[in-house]
Amino acid sequence: MEIVAWSDSLSLGISKVDEQHKRLIQMMEELDEAIRKNQGADAVEDVLTNLFNYAQAHFAVEEELFRKHKYPEMALHELEHQRFIAKAFAFKERLGSNKPGLALELLNFLSSWVLNHIELTDKRYAKYLRDCGVS
Template sequence: MEIIEWSESLSVGIVKVDEQHKMLIQMMDELDQAIRNNESADVVEDVLTNLFNYAQAHFAVEEELFRTHRYPEMALHELEHQRFIAKAFAFKERLSSKRPGLALELLNFLSSWVLNHIELTDKRYARFLHDCGVT
């Protein structure tokens, strides 16, 4: 799978969230470059740690919007975030095994999850938040 690229079709129409999604995609590209350039395990782990930390900060922003506007699917969406973090950190733990192809497997997981999450789950909350006046 190729790394996803930002396009307006991924926009949820909420400026802060779109900017964060762009940054997540950029950070996945940085991870892809580190893997393809055969950077050291420490470099890959640093990029990955930054990406995961940013993802958690992004999820916190979304979840605050949900609480503020009483998004009815908040619990389900938050559960998706928790599952993502758990799976991502499990991958990170396995990276120390240096199994060939694991870093690319992780990258494929990240790309697929982010793309599906934005297109399906995030766009659903975006409609609700737009009706609440959030832009």
């Protein structure tokens, strides 16, 4: 599977969130490069740690917008974030086992999750927030 690439079709029309999504995708590209160039477990883990930390910061920004504007599906969206974090950290722990193909499996999970999350879940809140004046 190809990792997700940024395109205008992923834009939510909320500049801060779009910029963060672009950065997340860029970090996945960095992870893909570290894996494909066999840069070693430490390099992959460093990129992954940065990506997960950035994802958590991004989720916090979204969740603050939800609270500020009383987004009605806030609890459900936050639950998706929590599930992602739990699954991502479970993958990270398994990376230490050096199981062949696990890093690519993780990258596929990340790419698929980010694409589906933006296309399905984030686009639902984007209209609501834009209607509240967020841009």
